[in-house]
Amino acid sequence: MEPYEPLIGEHRVYIVDDDDSFRASLARLLSTAGMSPIPCRSVGDYLLVEHPDCPSCIVLDMLMPGPSGLELLASLAHQRDAPPVIFVTAFNDIPATVQAMKAGAMDSLTKPLDMERLLQSLQDAIARDARNRAARRELEQVQSRYSELTPCERDIYIGVVHGKLNKQMALKLGICERSIKSHRSNVMRKMRVSSVAGLVKTAKLLDVLSGTRDTQAVSQ
């Protein structure tokens, strides 16, 4: 196991393939290489199996009885937290590969699998999922913090991230500058940032920089 450093931390590799020999042999290979495979013999099995909250990816066969790999891929496209998919086809089916990549597969491999390439692809996919999960968690936190702001504080939040001075905001909102300052410090506290730069970063996540003052849409 020397050439392949085991992935750091908990993860899952779902192997969705109806061929018993292939699925079992790949699961065995991945366990030996220090990974945590979950064999699933159909799309239905994949959907029913437990999905722990850890970086994952799916090694997906194209043709299976019941829903096909492409159909699973299409339904995953609607899910925000879907893990990356590595497509596997039995023979070099170019139209199917193109379809799979268009449908959002991260990579496409042909059987028999080249182990180096597969392990590299799996590591990339899991790393990407780890990043995606971290980004989603951060966004959720920022969203929940933002939702705690009062309407007035939201106005000030938008003003600050657009570089407005306290004086300008006081004039526009018709409240005194002292109140603006107090609201502003509340905004910083509630958003858990210590600088305007930090606040702008959260605004970027919430995607309110380019938009108008449509604060309602932001909180959704």
Next chain:
Amino acid sequence: MTGDFLNYASLIGIVLLVQLALVVIILTYDRRSHPQHSAEETHTARLALAGELTASIAHEIAQPLSAILNNVETAELILKGSPRAADPEALGPILADIKRDDLRANEVVIRLRALLRKRELKLEPIDINTLASSAVALVRADARHRQIQLRTELEPDLPPVSADPVHLQQVVLNLLVNAMDAMSRTPPPVRWLLLKTRLRAGSAVEVTVRDNGHGIDPAVASKLFDSFFTTKEGGMGLGLSIARSIVQAHGGTIWAERARGGGSAFTFRLPLPKRQRAARVGIPELTSPGG
């Protein structure tokens, strides 16, 4: 004069009648007689059939080969981890799986070789269910590719029939491929194909391939088994014609029906050897058990 004329007229009339009769006889004779296909033709049709199934066969071989490669890579990883003392407990199951998958790939090759071999009809006792399962195995990947559900209903313990397995397999494959082709415009969720075997009245074995496809146009029903008649784009129109020749060479019959609820059903019936027949209807005979 008038008498001469009448004589001539009746003579011409008779000649015309005889000619007409001849033409009718020739025409109907030609239509009724089923041209026997040469071994060459039959073999060519079989090659074409194999060609149609190439993707399916490649898939059936690639699957076990991929599994073998995975297992070999695993074994190598294990050996790299502990080169001195490779754990027999870890390697044992891997080797067993490699062996199993190797045999599985080899079986496909054997089936394929049988399909491609050129030979004259050679009768031997065969189990029709084994033959049916082997044909189904060859088209399975193709069926999956076309999103067709493949079902079999095989009557257990069928008596062996006297047949040429290669030629008969060609018939079954042909019916399966036709059935799949007929469903190209059927919506995928209701694409299914049923291969059924059964014993008829203790004296014959029947194999039916039923699909849920476009069915048989009544206008062409009578021509289905004619040479060079085809409804497929790019089809040769030899498959069913040769299938009929093969079935007839076995003393059997083949026919097509419009199936209830849509689609069509193609059935061929092969007579059981006399000895089998007697054994089936319960006449005591001094035969070895299981014969």
